[in-house]
Amino acid sequence: MKELKLMKGNEALAEAAIRAGCDAYFGYPITPQSEVLEYLAKEAHARTGMVVLQAESEIASINMIYGAAGTGKKVMTSSSSPGISLMQEGLSYIACAELPCLIVNVVRAGPGLGTIQPSQSDYFQAVKGGGHGDYRLIVLAPSTIQEMVDHTKLGFELAFKWRNPVMILTDGALGQMMEKVELFPHIERKFELLPWATTGKTKDRERSIITSLHIQPEKMQETNLHLQRKYRSIEKEEIRFESRNCEEADVILLAFGLVARICKKAADLAAEKGIKVGVFRPITLFPFPYEEINRIADNARIFLTVEMNAGQMLEDVKLAVNGKLPVEFIGRMGGIIPTPEEILNRIVEINEGVTV
Amino acid sequence: MNERRMLSDNHYEDVIAEESVCISDNLVYDRPETLTSTPMHYCPGCGHGVAHRLIAEVIEELDIQDKTIGVAPVGCAVFAYNYFNIDMTEAAHGRASAVATGIKRVLPEKYVFSYQGDGDLAAIGTGETIHTCNRGENILIIFINNGIYGMTGGQMAPTTLVGMKSTTTPMGRDVHDMGYPLKITELIAQLPGVYYCTRVAVNSPNHVRKAKKAIYNGFKYQELKKGLSFVEIVTNCPSNWKMTPVESNKWLEENMLPFYPLGDLKVPQKEN
Numbered sequence: 195m196k197e198l199k200l201m202k203g204n205e206a207l208a209e210a211a212i213r214a215g216c217d218a219y220f221g222y223p224i225t226p227q228s229e230v231l232e233y234l235a236k237e238a239h240a241r242t243g244m245v246v247l248q249a250e251s252e253i254a255s256i257n258m259i260y261g262a263a264g265t266g267k268k269v270m271t272s273s274s275s276p277g278i279s280l281m282q283e284g285l286s287y288i289a290c291a292e293l294p295c296l297i298v299n300v301v302r303a304g305p306g307l308g309t310i311q312p313s314q315s316d317y318f319q320a321v322k323g324g325g326h327g328d329y330r331l332i333v334l335a336p337s338t339i340q341e342m343v344d345h346t347k348l349g350f351e352l353a354f355k356w357r358n359p360v361m362i363l364t365d366g367a368l369g370q371m372m373e374k375v376e377l378f379p380h381i382e383r384k385f386e387l388l389p390w391a392t393t394g395k396t397k398d399r400e401r402s403i404i405t406s407l408h409i410q411p412e413k414m415q416e417t418n419l420h421l422q423r424k425y426r427s428i429e430k431e432e433i434r435f436e437s438r439n440c441e442e443a444d445v446i447l448l449a450f451g452l453v454a455r456i457c458k459k460a461a462d463l464a465a466e467k468g469i470k471v472g473v474f475r476p477i478t479l480f481p482f483p484y485e486e487i488n489r490i491a492d493n494a495r496i497f498l499t500v501e502m503n504a505g506q507m508l509e510d511v512k513l514a515v516n517g518k519l520p521v522e523f524i525g526r527m528g529g530i531i532p533t534p535e536e537i538l539n540r541i542v543e544i545n546e547g548v549t550v
Numbered sequence: 551m552n553e554r555r556m557l558s559d560n561h562y563e564d565v566i567a568e569e570s571v572c573i574s575d576n577l578v579y580d581r582p583e584t585l586t587s588t589p590m591h592y593c594p595g596c597g598h599g600v601a602h603r604l605i606a607e608v609i610e611e612l613d614i615q616d617k618t619i620g621v622a623p624v625g626c627a628v629f630a631y632n633y634f635n636i637d638m639t640e641a642a643h644g645r646a647s648a649v650a651t652g653i654k655r656v657l658p659e660k661y662v663f664s665y666q667g668d669g670d671l672a673a674i675g676t677g678e679t680i681h682t683c684n685r686g687e688n689i690l691i692i693f694i695n696n697g698i699y700g701m702t703g704g705q706m707a708p709t710t711l712v713g714m715k716s717t718t719t720p721m722g723r724d725v726h727d728m729g730y731p732l733k734i735t736e737l738i739a740q741l742p743g744v745y746y747c748t749r750v751a752v753n754s755p756n757h758v759r760k761a762k763k764a765i766y767n768g769f770k771y772q773e774l775k776k777g778l779s780f781v782e783i784v785t786n787c788p789s790n791w792k793m794t795p796v797e798s799n800k801w802l803e804e805n806m807l808p809f810y811p812l813g814d815l816k817v818p819q820k821e822n
């Protein structure tokens with residue numbers, strides 16, 4: 195029987211983590227995501243024995259994740275923008291040491307302390323590396339609370355499949371709002387001894403060492419090349435997107451996360467006016483669906499990218515389009531969510547050949 | 551060994567050929583199973599090597615090699631995992647105690663220790679150190695206090711003595727500019743989560759014996775799930791102190807130990 199529930203985004207995500215068999219959560223409070231830690235503190239340990247620890251800072255949380263992930267356990271943390279900035283050094287170590295873990299960024303508007311209102315302004319940080327060195331996170335961008343739930347499960351699967359940190363890049367609105375979700379059944383917590391993990395050196399195996407240090411340039415280059423080969427494989431196998439009416443559209447809206455839903459609404463309003471509007475939504479932001487975007491650019495007249503930032507995914511869309519057609523942009527910042535009407539107005543302008 | 555020297559001969563691992571050191575004529579005592587045969591990169595006379603050996607001996611004597619996970623710092627001991635024949639994680643600078651917390655929380659039946667220098671533990675990692683100790687994590691922290699940043703080439707550490715010269719205090723540490731040396735071990739000893747807190751040294755045979763006992767206690771208390779054990783080892787850095795090993799051990803005795811007196815700061819209370 196389906197298990198349907200009305201849940202707040204952050205709580206649904208926390209519930210999904212418990213059900214996905216998460217072994218440990220380390221985190222530090224920050225609005226708009228503190229409910230994740232609170233929900234887990236209340237529910238998790240009693241139900242599954244999962245470890246839940248409030249750390250003294252995001253720097254401590256991510257380094258606890260580094261240690262715990264190194265044992266092969268399923269571990270996660272969550273935070274919001276300023277806290278995620280503090281985690282960047284740790285994420286760089288984790289990516290280099292190839293440790294599986296799940297990081298959730300419930301984005302709020304920056305820069306600086308910014309505001310607690312929703313934003314998508316951490317796109318660059320999430321998909322281009324974020325910390326020092328050449329590395330990538332696998333980045334999932336849910337647009338519904340259902341997807342917050344599903345991506346939590348998927349995130350752990352991808353993290354272990356690729357031995358790579360996975361980030362769920364969501365925003366304060368999705369974290370705070372309530373929607374109906376279908377919860378997946380509990381996956382039992384089980385501990386598998388992984389050959390690379392630090393679990394205590396037994397006589398039958400070499401010692402496991404988790405490190406990101408390779409002092410000889412040749413070795414460090416080899417480590418980098420290995421990571422790059424892995425990222426190329428991830429690009430081949432893991433691209434996910436949603437494409438709605440993009441084949442016959444004149445105008446195609448491109449957006450990720452919550453904004454894609456607003457774009458769908460705008461597209462429906464445009465359809466009532468007889469304008470053919472498609473909506474393209476990358477679900478994985480790394481790997482990014484460059485090829486598919488390039489392909490749908492063959493049939494459309496113009497692209498309109500909509501984001502809650504100053505134009506970050508826009509750069510990847512332009513790379514994908516490679517000059518085939520004009521790419522327009524609407525960007526709202528500071529915690530303001532674009533409305534379907536303002537998107538519609540722009541669609542109408544564009545359709546009449548007026549570009550700003 | 552300092553990083554700048556590594557830069558100039560970064561194939562140092564090959565430079566010290568194993569054969570030239572490990573010949574039977576030189577054999578005075580054997581290597582515990584818990585140390586690898588990799589020649590250590592530490593400068594001659596450096597206390598890090600002695601501290602490593604003591605930890606390895608204790609792990610062997612307690613027969614817990616298969617249950618022990620170590621956390622290496624960023625500092626001269628960054629390559630500790632090349633020498634200990636146990637599972638190890640190399641932490642970011644200052645974060646070793648948080649990394650150890652993560653490991654211990656998911657593997658509570660294992661023995662976990664961090665090994666950290668003074669810059670690592672008492673400057674950049676002060677927050678993690680205090681909070682790990684305050685939570686009473688059931689781990690052992692080994693704190694190597696040599697009063698200097700060894701790895702980066704002899705800059706001032708939080709523990710550098712007043713008047714002591716370093717590359718960033720060329721006229722000697724001036725308290726008006728740099729404050730006083732931080733006795734973090736005395737601070738740690740105040741925290742209720744800390745079960746055992748002691749200060750030892752490895753500059754003489756007698757001190758080495760006591761240091762080993764302290765490390766042994768730390769692992770033993772962990773087995774008994776007593777909470778956090780904190781063992782400070784006052785050591786030398788002949789290279790950056792710009793002394794011979796013998797001079798450095800004498801200087802340590804005459805200058806470091808009066809300010810960092812050896813002995814227990816917190817011992818287990820008798821349980822009724």
Ligand SMILES: Cc1ncc(C[n+]2csc(CCOP(=O)(O)OP(=O)(O)O)c2C)c(N)n1
Binds near residue numbers: 643666
């Ligand atoms: C974030 C960061 N900052 C600075 C450094 C450079 N660094 C490496 S080791 C070190 C100091 C080490 O001194 P200490 O902890 O006392 O260890 P020792 O080498 O003396 O044993 C510093 C500053 C670094 N690796 N990472």
Ligand code: SF4
Binds near residue numbers: 591593786
């Ligand atoms: S003597 Fe100093 S520089 Fe050399 S290995 Fe020891 S702590 Fe490092």
Ligand SMILES: [Mg+2]
Binds near residue numbers: 667698
């Ligand atoms: Mg030092």
